[in-house]
């Protein structure tokens with residue numbers, strides 16, 4: 001059975017580290033703002049085992065005019081569980097959470113390898129690709145809710 005529920009930031013590390021910070025120290029899994037009240041972390045549990053995570057930050061990007069924006073960060077599914085629909089379920093969970101909080105727009109910096117995944121969920125690219133140090137090439141993507 002699959003369940004998505006809110007989890008503390010520390011519980012994301014066992015997924016953040018192998019998927020997003022491979023071969024990097026655990027400290028690299030701590031994101032600025034992880035523990036402020038407006039930040040929310042969600043975990044997808046498959047038979048009580050955490051297999052996917054997503055974090056939602058109340059963070060605006062001045063490129064967009066919308067007043068109420070949220071940024072997705074730390075989207076990751078454990079390797080053996082990828083391409084089974086879990087990532088989509090987590091993004092949709094965040095979208096519903098945002099809609100119920102009157103958030104007007106979701107944006108994030110997407111790794112180039114993940115752009116196709118977000119496009120399937122109707123996110124759009126804006127601007128040119130850019131590099132994030134130690135992580136690689138990214139695109140700014142967004143969706144108006």
Ligand SMILES: CC(C)(COP(=O)(O)OP(=O)(O)OC[C@H]1O[C@@H](n2cnc3c(N)ncnc32)[C@H](O)[C@@H]1OP(=O)(O)O)[C@@H](O)C(=O)NCCC(=O)NCCS
Nearest residue numbers: 075076077082083084085086087088110111113114116117
């Ligand atoms: C990218 C990621 C979050 C997607 O989650 P997932 O559970 O594997 O994806 P889903 O199974 O929900 O895929 C939904 C759809 O997107 C497609 N898709 C998944 N990953 C894709 C990718 N990297 N490129 C293109 N399409 C992709 C799936 O085939 C599926 O399409 P379908 O509905 O036609 O079958 C996951 O693979 C992951 O953690 N990757 C490594 C870390 C990463 O890149 N995170 C994002 C950082 S910005």
